[in-house]
Amino acid sequence: MNMEFKVPTMAELMAAGEEPEILFWVGCAGSYDERAQKITRDICKILHHVGIKYAVLGTEESCTGDPAKRAGNEFLFQMQAMTNIEVLNAYNIKKIVTGCPHCFNTIKNEYPGLGGTYEVIHHTQLIQDLINEGKLKAEGGESFKGRKITYHDPCYLGRANGIYEAPRKALEVLDAQLVEMKRCKSNGLCCGAGGAQMFKEPEKGNKDINVERIDEALQTNPQVIAAGCPFCMTMLSDGIKLKDKEQEVKVLDIAEITARANGL
Amino acid sequence: MVSQILFLLLTLAAIALFTVNFRKIIRNIRLGKAVNRNDQPQKRLMTMLRVAFGQSKMVVRPIPAFLHFFVYVGFVIINIEVLEIMIDGLFGTHRIFNGLGGLYNFLIGAFEILALTVWLSCVIFLVRRNILKLKRFRGVEMTTWPKSDANYILITEILLMSAFLLMNAADAKLQALGAEHYVNAGAFPVSQFLMGLLPDTENALVLLERGCWWFHIIGILAFLNYLPYSKHFHILFAFPNTYFSNLEPKGEFTNMASVTNEVKAMLDPSFVPAETEPEKFGAKDVTDLNWVNLMNAYTCTECGRCTSVCPANITGKLLSPRKIMMDTRDRITEVGKNIDKHGAAHQDGKSLLDDYISREEIWACTSCNACVEACPVNIDPLQIIIELRRFAVMEESQAPASLNAMMGNIENNQAPWKYSPADRFNWAEGN
Structure with a gap:
């Protein structure tokens, strides 16, 4: 796993009488999904690299309740939310960075009404901030210069919360060639996983949504498709596999690209 | 005098019928559960001005936005002309606002140009729906009634604008003939081209002018009463609908x-x-x-x-x-x-x-x-x-x-x- 450092947990920090600057909310996909775990580790590497004092909840973390809420199960959502809020408040958490737009949306928008108010950012916003502060550059690692990258807007980051610029800012610093898909930003097409679709078979139709999206992405002739959401990552990677383009086109999270560019 | 009373009765009946149906719709909306959308009035007002009045979300699709803009502006501005028609109809006057002089000529001229752009836009809309058959206007839910509804609206608007322009053409010709009642008023940048198509006798022209005048106003009153049954109701509800729309981030679902x-x-x-x-x-x-x-x-x-x-x-x-x-x-x-x-x-x-x-x-x-x-x-x-x-x-x-x-x-x-x-x-x- 080539992690050269230990990921601190809240329990450890608390035992040492310390408080982190920011809590990294990993999310279920980031915790269990093999592909997303890599992104999780890269986010940790970035946090470690810039020297931010952070921590994770580790085994004390639990689903935010997002898929239950979108599926219509408000009971289960609020059970999850209130349990999580209890943990977060007990640790006196003030600021949270999430590795997933769904966790981000839920904690930022739906937890305050249930007693959990925090400053919540998505990891692409953290990366943008670090670039703006000069703490992160694109040097010392893999060069993306001149490479063709297209960015897929996750619905729960873009339309749901109006965050379009932060992820693009993180790509601009690479001096790569950014190409937009026809449907991008507020007009971006969903990968097909939102609204709890990730956990079920699609309804009858004539095409899968992720294939529709991959077809559009491939029209830009990209070398890299950049994502910012573990669910989009799954859907887009599946699409690329289906099209047998795994060799030519890489689907990478903004955090992975950033980590690679900085040789982390 | 008979025509004034007839006009008054028609107008009152149309307004009464519309009020009854409108109130039914309000009652139906009130069958819904409570939700507070009275917070942040300033932000709500700005949203309404930007989205409904300023049509900000239409520009994503420039061609229909452009055409719709003409119809929208035409609808709003030509209503000034309807005010004149109302006063003339009630008091038996003719072109009551002509006292405005140059301004009146400018207004009538502007209405004519708008009427023409509305007319053309509606024709293009009909072509898009019925000849080009754009995909957006098809789909399982676009059954007979929704399709007919759209066509009725466009055809009615075309007829109303045609009547307005023909009425002006006849009026202009009567003015030129020096006919009684037909004071020299207005500018006719569009309808002047229709004058050649009209009959030359004063009686026929008066009949045409009056016919179009009645058709135009009865058409408007009928259209008003068509709204509660039609998708065209948006011309009224677009404003409150944007005012009371959700101001929170789109990703936020309510906590029950x-x-x-x-x-x-x-x-x-x-x-x-x-x-x-x-x-x-x-x-x-x-x-x-x-x-x-x-x-x-x-x-x-x-x-x-x-x-x-x-x-x-x-x-x-x-x-x-x-x-x-x-x-x-x-x-x-x-x-x-x-x-x-x-x-x-x-x-x-x-x-x-x-x-x-x-x-x-x-x-x-x-x-x-x-x-x-x-x-x-x-x-x-x-x-x-x-x-x-x-x-x-x-x-x-x-x-x-x-x-x-x-x-x-x-x-x-x-x-x-x-x-x-x-x-x-x-x-x-x-x-």
């Missing part, structure tokens, strides 16, 4: 207060919730929705921008956000008719879910908010879909099996997949 009480009681046995009526969770029928959802339904003009960006619909699924709105309106109209006929307690055994909107439709939604973003008047079909899902899941336990499995996993393992919570931090192994 009724559930909060129960969950608090479950987590903390000492918590005693305030005594409230047991509430139905989610929506089975239109009256379980809130009043803004219902106003949305009456505001929808079936343009199909929502459906054309819906990922489910694009990939051939049954779901169409436009159909969600049309079904909601059809059902609330039906509920309203039942109340008129049989009283408020009447149950017809039908409901929005299943009789209008199928399970297959609601489960195809990715909650991506593309439909909400695309709507030029801030209609929110997603909220209705989620309310229907809430009913299916919480009242009926009727989620698709795979979603039940996902929810079972969250309950038991605190993750939507079947992994052990003890393994949650394994990603950092090898630290």
